[in-house]
Amino acid sequence: MPITAVTGSASGIGAALCAQLREAGHTVIGIDRANADINADLATAEGRQLVIEQVLAKSAGTLDHLVLCAGVGVTAPSCGLILAVNYFAVSSLLDGLAEALGNGHEASAVVVGSVASVQPGVDKHPIIAQMLDGDEAGALAAIDDIKEPSLAYAGSKLAVSILVRRKVREWAKRGVRLNVVAPGVVETPLYKASTEDARYGEATRNFVAPLGRGSQPDELANVIRFLLSDQASFMHGTVVFADGGMDAMMRPERF
Ligand code: NAI
Numbered sequence: 173m174p175i176t177a178v179t180g181s182a183s184g185i186g187a188a189l190c191a192q193l194r195e196a197g198h199t200v201i202g203i204d205r206a207n208a209d210i211n212a213d214l215a216t217a218e219g220r221q222l223v224i225e226q227v228l229a230k231s232a233g234t235l236d237h238l239v240l241c242a243g244v245g246v247t248a249p250s251c252g253l254i255l256a257v258n259y260f261a262v263s264s265l266l267d268g269l270a271e272a273l274g275n276g277h278e279a280s281a282v283v284v285g286s287v288a289s290v291q292p293g294v295d296k297h298p299i300i301a302q303m304l305d306g307d308e309a310g311a312l313a314a315i316d317d318i319k320e321p322s323l324a325y326a327g328s329k330l331a332v333s334i335l336v337r338r339k340v341r342e343w344a345k346r347g348v349r350l351n352v353v354a355p356g357v358v359e360t361p362l363y364k365a366s367t368e369d370a371r372y373g374e375a376t377r378n379f380v381a382p383l384g385r386g387s388q389p390d391e392l393a394n395v396i397r398f399l400l401s402d403q404a405s406f407m408h409g410t411v412v413f414a415d416g417g418m419d420a421m422m423r424p425e426r427f
Contacts, residue, residue: 173199174199174237174276175201175276176193176199176238177201177237177269178200178201178203179241179242179261180243181208182202183360184362185355186241187389188388190202191393192394196397198237203223203227212226214261214265215253216256220264223265227269227272228269234276235275235279236273236277236278236279237273237281237282238265239283241284242257242261243258244257245363245365246325246376251316251319252316255303255315258325259303260303260311263332263335270343274348279346280348280349280351280401280404283333283350283351284352284396286329286354286355288325289330289354289411290423294326299311299331300330304334332352336350336351344408349407349408351404351407351411351412352410353412354415356379356381356387356415357387358387359386359387382416
Protein backbone atom coordinates (compact mmCIF):
# COMPACT_ATOMS: atom_id res chain seq x y z
CA MET A 173 0.00 0.00 0.00
CA PRO A 174 1.26 3.53 -0.75
CA ILE A 175 3.23 5.56 1.78
CA THR A 176 1.91 9.12 1.79
CA ALA A 177 3.26 12.10 3.72
CA VAL A 178 0.86 14.97 4.42
CA THR A 179 1.73 18.33 6.01
CA GLY A 180 -1.00 20.21 7.85
CA SER A 181 -2.41 16.86 8.92
CA ALA A 182 -3.88 18.04 12.23
CA SER A 183 -6.66 20.26 10.89
CA GLY A 184 -8.93 21.19 8.00
CA ILE A 185 -8.15 19.86 4.53
CA GLY A 186 -5.06 17.93 5.66
CA ALA A 187 -6.96 16.13 8.45
CA ALA A 188 -9.81 15.21 6.08
CA LEU A 189 -7.30 13.93 3.54
CA CYS A 190 -5.42 11.81 6.10
CA ALA A 191 -8.70 10.21 7.21
CA GLN A 192 -9.64 9.39 3.60
CA LEU A 193 -6.19 8.01 2.80
CA ARG A 194 -6.09 5.83 5.93
CA GLU A 195 -9.56 4.55 5.06
CA ALA A 196 -8.22 3.68 1.57
CA GLY A 197 -5.32 1.73 3.12
CA HIS A 198 -2.43 4.19 2.71
CA THR A 199 0.31 4.33 5.29
CA VAL A 200 0.04 8.01 6.23
CA ILE A 201 2.81 10.09 7.76
CA GLY A 202 1.08 13.15 9.20
CA ILE A 203 3.14 16.30 9.78
CA ASP A 204 2.04 19.32 11.79
CA ARG A 205 3.07 21.62 14.62
CA ALA A 206 1.43 19.19 17.10
CA ASN A 207 -0.84 16.12 17.19
CA ALA A 208 0.91 14.50 14.22
CA ASP A 209 3.28 11.61 13.49
CA ILE A 210 5.99 14.21 13.00
CA ASN A 211 5.65 17.36 15.10
CA ALA A 212 7.71 20.27 13.76
CA ASP A 213 7.51 23.96 12.91
CA LEU A 214 7.68 24.31 9.13
CA ALA A 215 8.34 28.04 9.47
CA THR A 216 11.94 27.31 10.45
CA ALA A 217 14.86 25.77 8.58
CA GLU A 218 15.44 23.40 11.53
CA GLY A 219 11.81 22.28 11.53
CA ARG A 220 11.88 21.59 7.78
CA GLN A 221 15.13 19.61 8.09
CA LEU A 222 13.65 17.56 10.94
CA VAL A 223 10.59 16.78 8.81
CA ILE A 224 12.70 15.71 5.82
CA GLU A 225 14.91 13.47 7.99
CA GLN A 226 11.96 11.88 9.80
CA VAL A 227 9.95 11.29 6.60
CA LEU A 228 13.01 9.64 5.03
CA ALA A 229 13.47 7.49 8.15
CA LYS A 230 9.78 6.50 8.42
CA SER A 231 9.51 5.72 4.69
CA ALA A 232 12.95 4.06 4.43
CA GLY A 233 13.71 6.52 1.61
CA THR A 234 10.84 5.42 -0.63
CA LEU A 235 7.84 7.74 -0.66
CA ASP A 236 4.87 7.20 -3.00
CA HIS A 237 2.95 10.44 -2.37
CA LEU A 238 3.51 13.83 -0.80
CA VAL A 239 0.82 16.43 -0.07
CA LEU A 240 1.92 19.87 1.11
CA CYS A 241 -1.17 21.28 2.75
CA ALA A 242 0.14 23.15 5.81
CA GLY A 243 -0.51 26.84 5.53
CA VAL A 244 -1.39 29.99 7.41
CA GLY A 245 -3.85 32.68 6.37
CA VAL A 246 -4.16 36.45 6.62
CA THR A 247 -4.59 36.31 10.41
CA ALA A 248 -1.06 34.92 10.89
CA PRO A 249 1.02 36.88 13.45
CA SER A 250 3.26 38.30 10.70
CA CYS A 251 3.44 38.56 6.92
CA GLY A 252 6.85 36.91 6.99
CA LEU A 253 5.35 33.84 8.64
CA ILE A 254 2.88 33.53 5.74
CA LEU A 255 5.76 33.38 3.24
CA ALA A 256 7.82 31.08 5.45
CA VAL A 257 5.09 28.43 5.78
CA ASN A 258 3.16 28.80 2.53
CA TYR A 259 6.13 29.19 0.18
CA PHE A 260 9.57 28.46 1.65
CA ALA A 261 8.55 25.32 3.57
CA VAL A 262 6.94 23.93 0.41
CA SER A 263 10.04 24.68 -1.67
CA SER A 264 12.28 23.06 0.94
CA LEU A 265 10.18 19.89 1.33
CA LEU A 266 9.82 19.44 -2.44
CA ASP A 267 13.60 19.58 -2.78
CA GLY A 268 14.29 17.44 0.27
CA LEU A 269 11.84 14.67 -0.62
CA ALA A 270 12.15 14.61 -4.44
CA GLU A 271 14.63 11.74 -4.44
CA ALA A 272 12.50 9.61 -2.11
CA LEU A 273 9.51 10.22 -4.39
CA GLY A 274 11.68 9.19 -7.34
CA ASN A 275 12.04 5.82 -5.60
CA GLY A 276 8.27 5.53 -5.09
CA HIS A 277 5.71 3.52 -7.04
CA GLU A 278 3.82 5.66 -9.62
CA ALA A 279 4.72 8.56 -7.38
CA SER A 280 2.97 11.92 -7.29
CA ALA A 281 2.79 15.04 -5.18
CA VAL A 282 0.21 17.77 -4.67
CA VAL A 283 0.74 21.27 -3.31
CA VAL A 284 -2.23 23.18 -1.93
CA GLY A 285 -2.32 26.65 -3.47
CA SER A 286 -5.33 28.98 -3.49
CA VAL A 287 -7.65 30.86 -5.80
CA ALA A 288 -6.19 33.90 -4.00
CA SER A 289 -3.21 33.49 -6.35
CA VAL A 290 -5.24 35.09 -9.18
CA GLN A 291 -5.81 38.29 -7.18
CA PRO A 292 -5.28 41.14 -9.70
CA GLY A 293 -1.84 42.75 -9.62
CA VAL A 294 -0.15 40.16 -7.43
CA ASP A 295 1.68 38.67 -10.41
CA LYS A 296 3.44 42.02 -11.00
CA HIS A 297 4.69 42.42 -7.43
CA PRO A 298 8.48 42.09 -6.89
CA ILE A 299 7.92 39.82 -3.88
CA ILE A 300 7.09 36.98 -6.30
CA ALA A 301 10.56 37.04 -7.91
CA GLN A 302 12.18 37.34 -4.51
CA MET A 303 10.46 34.14 -3.36
CA LEU A 304 11.22 32.27 -6.58
CA ASP A 305 14.89 33.33 -6.28
CA GLY A 306 14.98 31.56 -2.91
CA ASP A 307 15.88 34.71 -0.98
CA GLU A 308 14.02 33.84 2.23
CA ALA A 309 15.59 36.43 4.53
CA GLY A 310 15.10 39.21 1.95
CA ALA A 311 11.54 38.25 1.06
CA LEU A 312 10.47 37.96 4.70
CA ALA A 313 12.01 41.34 5.57
CA ALA A 314 10.40 43.00 2.53
CA ILE A 315 6.92 41.61 3.17
CA ASP A 316 7.07 42.47 6.89
CA ASP A 317 7.80 46.08 5.85
CA ILE A 318 4.79 46.19 3.52
CA LYS A 319 2.39 44.97 6.27
CA GLU A 320 -0.20 43.67 3.78
CA PRO A 321 -1.23 40.13 4.82
CA SER A 322 -3.52 39.64 1.82
CA LEU A 323 -0.59 40.38 -0.53
CA ALA A 324 1.63 38.01 1.46
CA TYR A 325 -1.00 35.27 1.25
CA ALA A 326 -1.89 35.72 -2.43
CA GLY A 327 1.80 36.15 -3.33
CA SER A 328 2.83 33.01 -1.46
CA LYS A 329 0.18 30.99 -3.26
CA LEU A 330 1.04 32.39 -6.70
CA ALA A 331 4.76 31.79 -6.16
CA VAL A 332 4.20 28.23 -5.02
CA SER A 333 2.09 27.54 -8.12
CA ILE A 334 4.82 28.92 -10.38
CA LEU A 335 7.42 26.91 -8.48
CA VAL A 336 5.51 23.70 -9.17
CA ARG A 337 5.02 24.52 -12.85
CA ARG A 338 8.74 25.25 -13.27
CA LYS A 339 9.57 21.77 -12.00
CA VAL A 340 7.68 19.79 -14.65
CA ARG A 341 10.67 18.69 -16.71
CA GLU A 342 12.94 17.88 -13.78
CA TRP A 343 10.22 15.92 -11.95
CA ALA A 344 9.06 14.12 -15.10
CA LYS A 345 12.60 12.77 -15.49
CA ARG A 346 12.24 11.31 -11.98
CA GLY A 347 8.89 9.82 -12.96
CA VAL A 348 7.04 11.88 -10.36
CA ARG A 349 3.89 13.85 -11.19
CA LEU A 350 3.46 17.18 -9.41
CA ASN A 351 0.29 19.31 -9.38
CA VAL A 352 -1.40 22.14 -7.49
CA VAL A 353 -4.93 22.25 -6.09
CA ALA A 354 -6.23 25.81 -5.72
CA PRO A 355 -9.23 25.86 -3.36
CA GLY A 356 -11.74 28.65 -2.98
CA VAL A 357 -13.58 28.86 0.34
CA VAL A 358 -13.14 25.77 2.51
CA GLU A 359 -14.88 25.82 5.87
CA THR A 360 -11.90 25.20 8.15
CA PRO A 361 -10.39 27.00 11.16
CA LEU A 362 -8.17 29.02 8.77
CA TYR A 363 -11.20 30.32 6.87
CA LYS A 364 -13.24 30.95 10.02
CA ALA A 365 -10.42 33.04 11.51
CA SER A 366 -10.31 35.13 8.31
CA THR A 367 -14.07 35.84 8.47
CA GLU A 368 -13.58 37.21 12.00
CA ASP A 369 -10.56 39.37 11.14
CA ALA A 370 -10.98 43.12 11.74
CA ARG A 371 -9.25 44.05 8.48
CA TYR A 372 -10.38 41.32 6.07
CA GLY A 373 -13.45 39.80 7.74
CA GLU A 374 -16.10 41.58 5.70
CA ALA A 375 -14.36 40.99 2.35
CA THR A 376 -13.84 37.33 3.27
CA ARG A 377 -17.51 36.88 4.18
CA ASN A 378 -18.52 38.54 0.88
CA PHE A 379 -16.23 36.26 -1.15
CA VAL A 380 -18.97 33.91 -2.34
CA ALA A 381 -18.46 31.61 -5.34
CA PRO A 382 -21.00 31.14 -8.14
CA LEU A 383 -22.01 27.82 -6.55
CA GLY A 384 -23.28 29.96 -3.67
CA ARG A 385 -21.56 28.17 -0.79
CA GLY A 386 -18.22 27.32 0.71
CA SER A 387 -16.83 23.80 0.46
CA GLN A 388 -16.16 21.16 3.10
CA PRO A 389 -12.62 19.80 3.66
CA ASP A 390 -13.66 16.39 2.33
CA GLU A 391 -14.52 17.95 -1.05
CA LEU A 392 -10.92 19.18 -1.40
CA ALA A 393 -9.53 15.91 -0.09
CA ASN A 394 -11.44 14.13 -2.88
CA VAL A 395 -9.70 16.28 -5.52
CA ILE A 396 -6.26 15.78 -3.96
CA ARG A 397 -6.77 12.01 -3.78
CA PHE A 398 -7.76 11.99 -7.46
CA LEU A 399 -4.59 13.91 -8.43
CA LEU A 400 -2.45 11.52 -6.40
CA SER A 401 -4.03 8.48 -8.01
CA ASP A 402 -3.45 6.69 -11.30
CA GLN A 403 -6.76 8.14 -12.45
CA ALA A 404 -4.78 11.36 -13.01
CA SER A 405 -1.83 9.63 -14.71
CA PHE A 406 -1.46 12.28 -17.45
CA MET A 407 -1.90 15.32 -15.19
CA HIS A 408 1.39 17.04 -14.42
CA GLY A 409 2.16 20.70 -13.68
CA THR A 410 -1.51 21.60 -13.60
CA VAL A 411 -3.25 24.05 -11.28
CA VAL A 412 -6.67 22.58 -10.56
CA PHE A 413 -9.11 25.16 -9.23
CA ALA A 414 -11.64 23.63 -6.85
CA ASP A 415 -13.34 26.90 -6.02
CA GLY A 416 -17.04 26.76 -6.83
CA GLY A 417 -16.45 28.76 -10.02
CA MET A 418 -14.62 31.71 -8.41
CA ASP A 419 -11.62 31.77 -10.78
CA ALA A 420 -13.84 31.48 -13.86
CA MET A 421 -16.04 34.29 -12.58
CA MET A 422 -13.10 36.62 -11.87
CA ARG A 423 -11.15 36.04 -15.09
CA PRO A 424 -13.16 34.00 -17.61
CA GLU A 425 -10.71 34.58 -20.47
CA ARG A 426 -7.65 33.24 -18.57
CA PHE A 427 -7.04 29.53 -17.99
P1 NAI B 1 -6.24 24.76 8.83
O1 NAI B 1 -5.82 25.91 9.66
O2 NAI B 1 -7.45 23.99 9.23
O3 NAI B 1 -5.03 23.72 8.66
C1 NAI B 1 -3.73 24.15 8.39
C2 NAI B 1 -2.76 23.25 9.14
O4 NAI B 1 -1.44 23.70 8.85
C3 NAI B 1 -2.94 23.32 10.66
O5 NAI B 1 -3.07 22.03 11.23
C4 NAI B 1 -1.69 24.02 11.13
O6 NAI B 1 -1.25 23.63 12.43
C5 NAI B 1 -0.69 23.64 10.03
N1 NAI B 1 0.43 24.57 10.06
C6 NAI B 1 0.36 25.92 9.99
N2 NAI B 1 1.58 26.45 10.19
C7 NAI B 1 2.43 25.41 10.39
C8 NAI B 1 3.81 25.34 10.69
N3 NAI B 1 4.56 26.42 10.85
N4 NAI B 1 4.36 24.12 10.83
C9 NAI B 1 3.61 22.99 10.72
N5 NAI B 1 2.29 23.00 10.45
C10 NAI B 1 1.71 24.22 10.31
O7 NAI B 1 -6.42 25.34 7.36
P2 NAI B 1 -6.93 24.72 5.97
O8 NAI B 1 -7.99 25.62 5.52
O9 NAI B 1 -7.16 23.27 6.07
O10 NAI B 1 -5.66 25.02 5.08
C11 NAI B 1 -4.96 24.01 4.36
C12 NAI B 1 -4.35 24.66 3.14
O11 NAI B 1 -5.40 25.09 2.28
C13 NAI B 1 -3.50 25.89 3.43
O12 NAI B 1 -2.33 25.84 2.64
C14 NAI B 1 -4.39 27.03 3.01
O13 NAI B 1 -3.67 28.17 2.62
C15 NAI B 1 -5.13 26.40 1.84
N6 NAI B 1 -6.37 27.06 1.49
C16 NAI B 1 -7.41 27.12 2.37
C17 NAI B 1 -8.57 27.77 2.01
C18 NAI B 1 -9.74 27.88 2.94
O14 NAI B 1 -10.73 28.58 2.59
N7 NAI B 1 -9.74 27.22 4.09
C19 NAI B 1 -8.72 28.40 0.70
C20 NAI B 1 -7.59 28.26 -0.16
C21 NAI B 1 -6.46 27.60 0.23
